Amino acid sequence: MRVVFQHQVTGLRSLSEYAKIRYTSSPEIQRACAPSRKNMAIPIELDHSSHQSLQGQLFEQLRHLILDGKLKPGTLIPASRVLAEQLGISRNTVLLVYDRLIAEGYLQARKAIGTFVNLELPETCLAAARRTATTSAPVRGETVKRPAIPFIGQTPAKNHAQRVDFDFCPDRIGFDLFPHKIWRRFINRIFTSASTQFAECCDPAGLSQLREVIADHLGVARGISVSSDQIIITGGSQEGLNLAARLLVKEGSLVATENPCYHGAKALFESYYAKLIQVPVDEAGLDVEQLPKDGVTLLYVTPSHQFPLGFTLPIERRLKLLDWARRCGALIIEDDYDSDFRYRGSPLTALMGLDDHGCVMYLGTFSKSMGAGLRLGYLVVPKTLIPAARSAKALLNSGNAWLDQATMAEFIRSGAYGNHLRRMRNIYSKRHDCLIESLRDHFGPVRLSGLESGLHLAWHLPDNYPDAPELEAIALRHGVGIYSIGSGTTYAYGKCSYSARTLILGFSSLNEYQIRAGIRRMADAFAGLPADPVRSEVDANVTLTSNPVF
Template structure:
């Protein structure tokens, strides 16, 4: 059957190129069934004359339709519509699914149902764990990054080194031996896209659905979400300001034990040496893995940082998680694991499959930043700055918020716990704070099993004195708003 395309036209005022208009119109006609299979299309010369366009314009449209299988060229007989099932492929009238509503997987539903801390752009940010960025040496960083971006070194451009840039792995191994007391080889360092990616990877590799995970109660929400998404059964490892209740008889035999021993989230407590040794003994007896999230381990303001639990591990039961998100920039999305020697090959392969490897050019830049001494200088400067800001923050809280909360200084960390002086629901306080243009995090969302304590976790590190005062006064206004209700 020969076809007349009087229904086809082009709009010369349109931003779309004319060959794309012709292609789109013919594709639509074919899918709608307006042009049947085995229909002979006009020659490119004939259609070009009809549309008053160049022949190459029509050829370009036909070539695209030919490449996608909508038409076929038959030697000596012209161009024909291919025998496709238009009803099956039609997109102008999409087929509607009339069955029961499609749902997420149980794992996906677990992920989306979990509580999330507030993230409201354009308001005062009291988020815990947010570092200072204004003092970051961007000129030095930019120079290093540009140099690596211009490099034609194949090790930065290909698919090598899934477990991390070799130089960065070696630098981390060397640096962490001095800073955190962890003795490891570069091969034991696995670089990933942040601490959350590390938690996800640990969950995939080291546990099966239904395994028991001892989870700090209260504990870090990101870890809880990763373990639940992997199908874990969480058992509350209860923590208070005095320490960890490792002798709780109600705790089942664990597969994993998750702890933040250097600066417990959210209390900021440091795990004592007797607790660390007891925890290692428990892991040994049960054949369990300990996941040590070294949260804020670098930020200790009095004395030297406490050595990591991994540094005491003689039985190699500890998987250590660290990150550059709080010591450099959160947007880098570079973290790392230090795994026991027996797990090196498994995690190396797992990273390549899950795609949780960080860009090699960024890794090389972090490596240069550390090796050339800029990291140590920046970290030392931030420790002094955060110590001053913490003291000022506590002073302002006592002056302006003492009627509602108590806030005390802590030896480590980038946030402080504000405990209520009267019965209040911290979610109500969060809602009132948002109305005052302030984001704060409720302590209660960090509980998953027991009756929660209510309070606020307040990050002070990213704000200068003027901003801290503004934030404290906004929180005071939020409390007064609640008092009037």
């Protein structure tokens, strides 16, 4: 059933005209000159069989009539009772539509006068008018002066942009592993109990509840004794690095990094005009003996699971590294990006847990345990840097989103985060073992590193294999994503000893079936190579450890 209402209008006055009469004339003149709501023509067509509500239909049609100019600014519209009678619908429906149109700025109600089309529509206020350039184009050869841009740098590299069937990405987790139901429950609970939080800025350092539970978690899991005041909530680990660099790095500062290293850190320090010093990595992680004796401002290191090779820095080197920092006057950024996932033995105490002289800043993230899209991380600073770090964070972005922080705090406090980590560790352990087994099934005994923890491992190629970049390209053509050092988020300075002979394979975003299928397809792709690397002559009794076996 369709209902059409059209009513003729005569002698219609604008809102501004009528307002002038109302406030300058007698009641008799006002009544005589008042714009009549009778005889008004407004074409409205309602379809009672439509899936859209009558209220929705009426709102959209009136709104379009206003925007199309058929109801001009200042036009008096029919009273709600009149329009309801003519359309055969409830007056409340019309009132609700009028209220919405008034709230959104399309109509204006004047007591004892009526309801008019607004003189200034919201679209006029929300959309900027387009203007053509009034200045002439520069004459050929004429120099156009522009301000100098002091920023340098490049966007940190990402993993394969090409879509592949099996992507052994080292820094991605599966969407199916996110705790959707319980996370949604916590969000709903926090959202309904929120009062003024959405209307106020958070503490730039982060929500106090979240900083407190993180401090408790670090004390148990990483042996770090810190107060919540030392913790700054960040938008992932990259913002934490940016905050640390803002505090400590200026043009010409000497910044040391591992070689190979995380590309995002290297690119960030370069953007601050730092002078980068690459320090070699061997089977025991960062070679402390290769560090400069003096002059270094900052050292970026991944001691628990070296990125990308996966070596674990032993306790002897950790103590030597701290002694070096104390003597050199340098600060260390300890990036503990995936330390929540350890599969063999107890984790070593974090560098910050061994530090007695305030030489270490600890960088943590929830990207590996919850998902990178959550954009939640944290930087733990020495007590002497608390005021500066809080001020720098306030200038950076005045704090992160409140709801995500509040939900994460409740998630940890309730014990759900601990349960989630145990579940994830069990799943990842099976995928970790599945990847190793699949590599051995298809390629014989393999030399691997990074097996004790983390979400990826490094495969060190035998001498009769082609170089890693060539194998990466071949696999990519066959729909398999693997990564050589220097591709994706990894970076190597110059001729790093691992650059050409190491492949990085992540296992966190693939299930066991996908891992087996991906390695099988990769083996098929490699089998046709002239060197035929699929079965290398390596001792069949080789044992896999956290360090590469040679």
